[in-house]
Amino acid sequence: MTKIYSFYSGIFADNALEFSKRSSYVREIMLERVYPRRIIVPLRQGLGAEAIPVVKPGDHVLIGSCIAVIPSGVIGAPVHSGISGTVKSIQKITLPNGISTSAIEITSDNKRTFHDSIVPRQNLDINAKTVMGIIKNSGIIGMGGEGIPVIAKMSRAKKYEVKELLVNCLQSEPFATSDLHRINESSDYVVQGALAVAGAIGVKKIRFLISKNRKAEREILESAIERAKKIFQLDIEYEICLFKERYPQGYYRLIARALYSVELKAGEILENTVGAVLFNCSTMASCWDAIKDGFPMFQRVITVAGDNGVLHNVLAPIGTPISEIVRAEFGAYDSTNRILWGNALTGIPVKDLDNTPIIKTTSALTFIRKLDFQSAPCLHCGLCSDACAMDISVDVAYKLIERNLKDAALNENVLSCINCGLCSYVCPSGIELASTISNFTTEYKLKHTSNTSREILKTEDTLSKFSDEWNTLLNEVDSGTLLEDYAEKIEKDDSEEDYIVLPFEGGKKI
Ligand code: SF4
Numbered sequence: 001m002t003k004i005y006s007f008y009s010g011i012f013a014d015n016a017l018e019f020s021k022r023s024s025y026v027r028e029i030m031l032e033r034v035y036p037r038r039i040i041v042p043l044r045q046g047l048g049a050e051a052i053p054v055v056k057p058g059d060h061v062l063i064g065s066c067i068a069v070i071p072s073g074v075i076g077a078p079v080h081s082g083i084s085g086t087v088k089s090i091q092k093i094t095l096p097n098g099i100s101t102s103a104i105e106i107t108s109d110n111k112r113t114f115h116d117s118i119v120p121r122q123n124l125d126i127n128a129k130t131v132m133g134i135i136k137n138s139g140i141i142g143m144g145g146e147g148i149p150v151i152a153k154m155s156r157a158k159k160y161e162v163k164e165l166l167v168n169c170l171q172s173e174p175f176a177t178s179d180l181h182r183i184n185e186s187s188d189y190v191v192q193g194a195l196a197v198a199g200a201i202g203v204k205k206i207r208f209l210i211s212k213n214r215k216a217e218r219e220i221l222e223s224a225i226e227r228a229k230k231i232f233q234l235d236i237e238y239e240i241c242l243f244k245e246r247y248p249q250g251y252y253r254l255i256a257r258a259l260y261s262v263e264l265k266a267g268e269i270l271e272n273t274v275g276a277v278l279f280n281c282s283t284m285a286s287c288w289d290a291i292k293d294g295f296p297m298f299q300r301v302i303t304v305a306g307d308n309g310v311l312h313n314v315l316a317p318i319g320t321p322i323s324e325i326v327r328a329e330f331g332a333y334d335s336t337n338r339i340l341w342g343n344a345l346t347g348i349p350v351k352d353l354d355n356t357p358i359i360k361t362t363s364a365l366t367f368i369r370k371l372d373f374q375s376a377p378c379l380h381c382g383l384c385s386d387a388c389a390m391d392i393s394v395d396v397a398y399k400l401i402e403r404n405l406k407d408a409a410l411n412e413n414v415l416s417c418i419n420c421g422l423c424s425y426v427c428p429s430g431i432e433l434a435s436t437i438s439n440f441t442t443e444y445k446l447k448h449t450s451n452t453s454r455e456i457l458k459t460e461d462t463l464s465k466f467s468d469e470w471n472t473l474l475n476e477v478d479s480g481t482l483l484e485d486y487a488e489k490i491e492k493d494d495s496e497e498d499y500i501v502l503p504f505e506g507g508k509k510i
């Protein structure tokens, strides 16, 4: 009998809350493209340092042009233009998640001209060093939310000699189907991207984690795996692991609980506890975009959904302002909507549509009706705590925060909050639990990010200093993401045995 993995708490997607109905994947809706008139590309979009611009106002750029770089030895991701046009300005912006960063504004010339470097790779006899170099230079960061540069995670996986690569296909937020779209339309890219990453870090087992309810996507993945087996004939073990449909589902600590029955403590990571590294399925597809087609990360698929039942997946250049997506009239939006930068339960309300761009980690834009709903006193029903997958006594923590009893709130484990939004969703009194806890933890984390840390993020400081600061910081705040050395190692890593076996068209087996 097939084993079904799961964990306690969270909520079932297929229950009376009708999540499955609201988030069902509408296969008839094909991918649509957004061609914005302008883009605003933030130079820091995930964990790591802000990239340094290599263009100035007046410069002409093409699709795929590198417009900002990361100095050697610093963790971060270079940035590329998703349109051809003219650099208009470099300005400071603040993203809805509070990240303050410089951003390059580019106006389109409407020619959609690609940079010369974007050509399919003819020779795919590539070694680990090349794979890692491509991924690093393509600016690929985790697309599932945290935005860790993929190269940093690969380096960490090598360091801990992990045995398994996990591909997260567990997208479970209401409405969101961008990952599922990627599986449906680019399953070979998901599987072969994972294969290349596995080869580069020396892993022999790839496990695809997917909800048992996603039968179509599961079968498509199985077919892609069979094709990969035939083409590459590698000594790699593949496994599809079925999970119960639940929300929240794909967070690494919940995966550790479900898959390995391991409770990760604050600061612990999968790599050095269970010997696995986790990547989102869209991230794997983007790696293959870069390796096979020469595409740096200048675009992504996002779900554009509304609670009026409209659901689209669109391919948009990174940096597309939300107003340009609204302008494209996908039917999900009307002017009475509240617009969320992200998913229905975790998204952040956006006010300035013209100057809020989508970034590499934006998987959805959600348009929901503004409902006038007065919150009521707590009923002490305990639903919020029952739903919380991180075992937080949510009602207690909420009251402590409201009374400014910070230490007591910290004792309630609030720093483990993954901001899934579920407590607010299930609360019959309509109390803003999630945002209260999230604001408290964000403030705490920012306060405990020392000035030195902030400075290091902005400067070209050395890798070791950077890593030390991050490790200290992240241990403190349980981000679970120890970012470690990668860049220098990659430069030095040139041994024959690092060749991965990718015998593509006509390629030789190395
Ligand atoms: S938002 Fe935080 S506190 Fe609320 S259910 Fe999710 S993890 Fe728990």
Ligand code: SF4
Residues within 6 Å of the ligand: 377, 378, 379, 380, 381, 382, 383, 384, 385, 394, 395, 426, 427, 428, 429, 430, 431, 433
């Ligand atoms: S779900 Fe709402 S009403 Fe129930 S205990 Fe939690 S805060 Fe109170």
